[in-house]
Amino acid sequence: MSRSMWFAAALVAVAVALVHLVSAGGYGLFANELYFIICGRHPAIGYVDQPPLVPLLAAATQLGGTNAWLLRLPAVLAAVALVPTTVAFAQLLGGSTRAAWLAAVAAAASALITAMTAALSTSTFEPLAFTAVAYFIARGVLLAESRAFWWAGLIAGVALEAKYGIVFWLLGIALGLVLFGDRSVWRSRDFWIGAAIAILLVLPNAAWQLVHGLPFLELVRNDNAGNLTGGPLRFLLDQLFLINILLAPLWIAGIVAPFASKRMAPARFLSVAFVVTAILVVATHGKDYYLAGAYPTMFAVGATACTRLWRWFVALWAVLAAANGALAVPFVLPLVPPARLAEMLDRMNFRPPPMEKACVGAPLGCIFSLEFGWEEVAQRTADAYAALPPADRGKAAILASNYAEAAAIDIYGKALPPALSGNNQYYFWGPRGYDGSVVVAVGFEPSALASLCGSVAIAARYGTSPYAMPYERNRPIVICRNMRPSLAARWSEFKHYGIEYWPQAAER
Numbered sequence: 001m002s003r004s005m006w007f008a009a010a011l012v013a014v015a016v017a018l019v020h021l022v023s024a025g026g027y028g029l030f031a032n033e034l035y036f037i038i039c040g041r042h043p044a045i046g047y048v049d050q051p052p053l054v055p056l057l058a059a060a061t062q063l064g065g066t067n068a069w070l071l072r073l074p075a076v077l078a079a080v081a082l083v084p085t086t087v088a089f090a091q092l093l094g095g096s097t098r099a100a101w102l103a104a105v106a107a108a109a110s111a112l113i114t115a116m117t118a119a120l121s122t123s124t125f126e127p128l129a130f131t132a133v134a135y136f137i138a139r140g141v142l143l144a145e146s147r148a149f150w151w152a153g154l155i156a157g158v159a160l161e162a163k164y165g166i167v168f169w170l171l172g173i174a175l176g177l178v179l180f181g182d183r184s185v186w187r188s189r190d191f192w193i194g195a196a197i198a199i200l201l202v203l204p205n206a207a208w209q210l211v212h213g214l215p216f217l218e219l220v221r222n223d224n225a226g227n228l229t230g231g232p233l234r235f236l237l238d239q240l241f242l243i244n245i246l247l248a249p250l251w252i253a254g255i256v257a258p259f260a261s262k263r264m265a266p267a268r269f270l271s272v273a274f275v276v277t278a279i280l281v282v283a284t285h286g287k288d289y290y291l292a293g294a295y296p297t298m299f300a301v302g303a304t305a306c307t308r309l310w311r312w313f314v315a316l317w318a319v320l321a322a323a324n325g326a327l328a329v330p331f332v333l334p335l336v337p338p339a340r341l342a343e344m345l346d347r348m349n350f351r352p353p354p355m356e357k358a359c360v361g362a363p364l365g366c367i368f369s370l371e372f373g374w375e376e377v378a379q380r381t382a383d384a385y386a387a388l389p390p391a392d393r394g395k396a397a398i399l400a401s402n403y404a405e406a407a408a409i410d411i412y413g414k415a416l417p418p419a420l421s422g423n424n425q426y427y428f429w430g431p432r433g434y435d436g437s438v439v440v441a442v443g444f445e446p447s448a449l450a451s452l453c454g455s456v457a458i459a460a461r462y463g464t465s466p467y468a469m470p471y472e473r474n475r476p477i478v479i480c481r482n483m484r485p486s487l488a489a490r491w492s493e494f495k496h497y498g499i500e501y502w503p504q505a506a507e508r
Helices: 003-023 029-038 053-061 067-093 095-110 109-118 126-140 146-160 167-178 183-185 188-211 215-225 233-245 243-260 265-283 288-305 311-332 338-347 366-371 374-386 403-412 425-429 485-493
Strands: 396-400 438-444 455-462 476-479
Touching: 003 067, 003 095, 029 053, 029 403, 053 067, 067 109, 067 126, 067 288, 095 109, 095 243, 095 288, 095 311, 109 233, 109 288, 109 311, 126 146, 126 167, 126 188, 126 265, 126 338, 126 374, 146 167, 146 396, 167 265, 188 233, 215 438, 233 243, 233 288, 233 425, 243 265, 243 288, 243 311, 265 311, 288 374, 311 338, 338 366, 374 396, 374 403, 374 455, 374 476, 396 403, 396 485, 403 425, 425 476
Parallel strands: 396 438
Antiparallel strands: 438 476, 455 476
């Protein structure tokens, strides 16, 4: 990479680092972050709803105690690394310094991609992983660097240990290579070595899923039923605004230019990969952000296609795109006080629609609203538990209606026994020997438990934060006594994968 291209990448990457580092400790921990920490404290090669990498990483960052900044540091690093990776990709495809600036700004100014690195999640590393895999495959194809396929396989395998979403991208790249790639790639020993590396890395987790009956597929079916992803036209319109409307010409150029310009023809397989991935996301009713990882590759291709535009035009375009991205920052990174953010959202003429039914009515949007109220859940549960007679406390189970409540109790309820839940991985951990004679049920309506228990009584309520999710506000903590048959015998009735709360836990 030339000095001027490195300068573009470094300057933008530093700006990304500063913004992310300043905001990394904002608000509270995201619901899934709490859950990842607890999963990681139960090391395994697989979990119901995700591969093991993110949970293990989350738990490792919290060895010294709960710290939001350390927990999100890997996400910050992923956001920063995406910028030089996208710039290097543009250079590989023949882009100039102008392309470097466009690629760098695009990688940093996409609101949806920024949102994916606001907290540690299984999606956090997708933009970087998708781009790096495509980059090394392109090196192998365009420069005949056969060992580049090894790196692509290694990164793909690691990415599969974080989230399975890259499978769509790999299928898209494979089809692109079949249609427009050099046929010698398929005869390359190193290409198949790279594929074998990826398969070997994901094999333990795949075996775990198979042995346990593929619970992830059941979860996906439940999750997708609650997605609000519309048809192809609605999906496209959402993408235009969620990514950054001023970047739309760039990624559209990335799709079209390889078929309109002989100079860009070697990148056709990448354009096909993007289109195929988009089709698969829409066809499977995936969420809007499932395609986000593929955009930086199109930014690199589009920037290369635009590399001969006038210098002043590229500069103006980059500045305007960066400014538009900056305007979106308070909505995707926790930089402003929640009251101010709520006010800003209320005043917006166009408020981004929720991506799933569970997010309807979220006062700060789905991500930020899921960062409020968790310490109160633990405190109110602790109060209800402490109010039990001493003889009851020794046999009382704490049963939460969803994994976020259970994880919050486990992390913030220091004096409490481990929480139980039928949601996702908690279901696999079972009732842990509790018989159900006394149950502190968190988030369950008394009417939902009346037929299961000898007696039910509300002991406390939680959910006073005005910024928390609607289904986590003003929720009861119920004392259930004499569950018949036992909790162990009823355990399968509490099983629920994917949805946010036990179907019978709330009356809406």
